[in-house]
Amino acid sequence: MKIEFKEEVKADIKVVFVLNKDLDGSFIGDRALLEKVGFNGADETSALLVERGELYVGVEDEEDLESFRIAAAKAIDVLKTLKIKDAAIASYDKSGADVAKAIAFGLILGAYEFSEYKSKPKQRQIETIYLTAENFYGAKVDENAVRAAIEYAAIVGGNVNFARDLVNRAPQDMTPSALAFAARQVAKERGITCDVYDEMYLKESGMGAFLAVSQASAEPPRLIHLRYKPKNAAKTVAIVGKGLTYDSGGLSLKPADYMTTMKADMAGGAAAIAIIKTAAKLKLPVAIHAVIGATENMIGGAAYKPDDVLRAKNGKTIEVKNTDAEGRLVLADCLCYAQDVASNLDYIIDLATLTGACVVALGEHTSGVMGFNDDLKRSLLQAAKNSGELAAELPFNRYLKKLLKSEVADMANCASVRYGGAITAALFLSEFIKEENLDKWAHLDVAGPSYVEKPWGVNPFGASGAAVRWAIDWLESL
Ligand code: BES
Ligand code: ZN
Ligand code: ZN
Numbered sequence: 460m461k462i463e464f465k466e467e468v469k470a471d472i473k474v475v476f477v478l479n480k481d482l483d484g485s486f487i488g489d490r491a492l493l494e495k496v497g498f499n500g501a502d503e504t505s506a507l508l509v510e511r512g513e514l515y516v517g518v519e520d521e522e523d524l525e526s527f528r529i530a531a532a533k534a535i536d537v538l539k540t541l542k543i544k545d546a547a548i549a550s551y552d553k554s555g556a557d558v559a560k561a562i563a564f565g566l567i568l569g570a571y572e573f574s575e576y577k578s579k580p581k582q583r584q585i586e587t588i589y590l591t592a593e594n595f596y597g598a599k600v601d602e603n604a605v606r607a608a609i610e611y612a613a614i615v616g617g618n619v620n621f622a623r624d625l626v627n628r629a630p631q632d633m634t635p636s637a638l639a640f641a642a643r644q645v646a647k648e649r650g651i652t653c654d655v656y657d658e659m660y661l662k663e664s665g666m667g668a669f670l671a672v673s674q675a676s677a678e679p680p681r682l683i684h685l686r687y688k689p690k691n692a693a694k695t696v697a698i699v700g701k702g703l704t705y706d707s708g709g710l711s712l713k714p715a716d717y718m719t720t721m722k723a724d725m726a727g728g729a730a731a732i733a734i735i736k737t738a739a740k741l742k743l744p745v746a747i748h749a750v751i752g753a754t755e756n757m758i759g760g761a762a763y764k765p766d767d768v769l770r771a772k773n774g775k776t777i778e779v780k781n782t783d784a785e786g787r788l789v790l791a792d793c794l795c796y797a798q799d800v801a802s803n804l805d806y807i808i809d810l811a812t813l814t815g816a817c818v819v820a821l822g823e824h825t826s827g828v829m830g831f832n833d834d835l836k837r838s839l840l841q842a843a844k845n846s847g848e849l850a851a852e853l854p855f856n857r858y859l860k861k862l863l864k865s866e867v868a869d870m871a872n873c874a875s876v877r878y879g880g881a882i883t884a885a886l887f888l889s890e891f892i893k894e895e896n897l898d899k900w901a902h903l904d905v906a907g908p909s910y911v912e913k914p915w916g917v918n919p920f921g922a923s924g925a926a927v928r929w930a931i932d933w934l935e936s937l
Contacts, residue, residue: 460535460570462563462613464605465589471543474514474534476551478521488515502526505533514538514546524561525847525916527551531565532917535588539570544586549593550600556608559590563609564847564928567616568917573627614740615931619924622726622733626910626922630705630722635673635753638702638725639681642732642751646685650739656682666792667770668777672785673754675709675762680754682796685732685747687739692746694805694937697797698735698930701786701811702728702753709756709782710764717815723922724786726909727810728753730926737931745934748801752789756782768868772796773891778868786813787884788872791891794900798893805937806835807900809888810926816880817853817904824908824915825849826925829885830901839901842933847917848925849908853882860886 475488477500482490489508493515498506500517507514514537518530531548538546551558566588574580590609592600625633625641639655646653658679661670666682673680683702703724707713713721728751735749763769767779769788772795777788790809797807817827828839828850836852843850859882862874870890874883885902892900908925911918 460566460585461587462566462609463587463589464602464609466592468547468589468591470545470547470589472512472514472538472541472546474516474538474546474548476516476518476527476530476548478518478551480517480519488513502529503533505537507537521551524557527558527561528565528568528847528917531562532569535566535569538585539583541585542583545589546585547589547591549591550605551594556601556604559605560608560612561847562590563612564616565917567612568619569919571620571623571919573624573921575627576629615737615928618733618737618740619927621736622729622924622927623922625729625732626723626726630755633704633722633725634678635681635702635704635755636678638704638728638751638753639683642683642685645732645736648736648739650687650689651735652686654684656684661792664772664796665770666772666796668788669752669754669792671763671767671769671779672709672756672788675757675759676755678704678755680752682793683728683749683751683753684800685735685749687735687747689742689744689746691744693744695746695748695801695803696806696808696934696937697748697750697801697804698731699790699793699797699807699809700728700731700749700751701725701790701809701813702751703756703786703789704753705755705757706783706785707755707757709785710758710762711782712758713783720910720912723910724812725753726812726922726925727905729922730810730905730924730930733924733927734930734934737927738934741931743934745937747934748797750793750797752793754789756785771891772799775870775890776868778865778871780871781873784873784884786811787887790888794888794891798896804896804899807892807896808930809902810905810930811902812906812909813904814881814884814906816884818907820853820881821851821907825851826908827851827853827881827904828901829853829855829882829904831855831889832898832901835898835901838936839903839933842936843929846928846932848929850903850929853885855882855886859883863887
């Protein structure tokens with residue numbers, strides 16, 4: 460599917476956005492007919508008038524770009540079921556190209572479908588969506604700005620879909636080695652290099668926490684390190700991603716109902732790969748290290764156990780209380796690795812589907828932002844807002860930190876109390892951030908929005924590619 464700007468065009472279907480549920484006022488369509496089919500212009504609703512070649516879609520609040528993204532996603536959701544070649548959407552752009560960008564993102568993200576495992580993939584494919592110069596505000600559309608907005612959404616949205624593809628692949632196919640292979644493919648693009656390390660390397664470099672998680676799996680672990688270093692880099696950022704290609708829980712086995720969807724426990728890692736790919740494509744003036752800890756968390760005779768004591772790369776010892784709190788063990792060593800090998804880091808951001816507690820706290824749509832630096836957290840929250848992703852801060856406090864105490868090791872891998880689990884997980888990670896880097900670090904828990912079982916917003920069923928748009932917006936703000 461292509462998205463193109465065209466002054467004027469006669470397409471198979473004309474898409475009409477109904478703003479602010481305003482079916483009277485300036486609205487020019489057949490109000491009585493729309494009322495008859497029960498359409499009132501609310502978010503995520505539409506009315507298809509086939510004989511007229513018109514699709515009406517609600518934009519609940521025209522001041523809110525997310526309303527346009529949702530409307531475009533809704534429109535494409537309907538359009539892709541029709542046997543048509545093209546459709547046209549008028550321009551709703553009052554000033555810049557923000558609305559055009561929002562519409563393009565909604566179309567690209569909403570059109571996504573993962574059908575690799577379907578023996579009979581759906582045939583119908585709409586070829587082109589036109590954004591036209593027809594403008595409901597009577598203003599002149601800035602053609603170049605609209606074209607640039609479409610181009611931007613195609614790059615970033617395309618890479619959100621790339622992250623979705625990585626996560627949606629079945630876990631027997633998307634193994635740690637397969638993820639490393641995908642990362643190597645990404646590194647073929649200009650400006651990116653890739654190093655992949657195996658279990659021998661983990662052993663030699665003292666990454667006992669990461670190694671322990673991987674040791675029951677028939678699939679060997681991989682530490683993936685992608686680098687993007689533009690000549691004009693103003694800042695250097697490490698993005699560390701949790702890449703659990705499967706999380707069974709280990710010996711602290713997950714109940715069956717909680718184990719399904721755990722192929723998505725690599726969503727942070729997939730996002731990290733997609734982010735560096737996008738940054739290189741956009742030629743962002745920021746040096747980036749993407750470090751991904753890829754492994755499965757399985758059971759068997761070789762499995763690590765509750766009561767085991769592990770030694771992480773920075774020498775700290777960890778008592779295992781629950782093998783399902785594995786992401787933080789993998790990340791602990793990856794965070795140490797990133798700080799040891801990357802020089803002059805300005806920021807360290809980790810992305811992880813880390814805790815169910817974060818989903819309990821914020822719901823399925825919102826990521827948690829944690830860290831010690833208020834300015835950094837603010838900039839991340841702002842970037843989330845700009846990008847159309849949802850994020851909220853979860854605050855640290857001294858009492859929660861004490862819950863990680865262990866009688867036998869430097870700390871336990873999970874808290875003694877079950878409340879506040881998203882925050883105690885982040886506080887665990889902070890033990891692996893060097894003192895001088897504490898203010899450079901933020902932890903993003905994407906457990907809620909990473910995988911979608913009931914479509915919402917611009918997200919169809921499956922992986923959402925959470926944090927890709929968000930991180931790109933943040934990197935642009937540096
Ligand atoms: N991968 C899970 C967290 C998760 C849960 C992600 C739901 C996405 C959706 C993580 O490894 C995990 O199992 N965490 C435990 C931690 C607990 C044992 C302290 C959890 O959240 O229950
Ligand atoms: Zn787990
Ligand atoms: Zn996990």
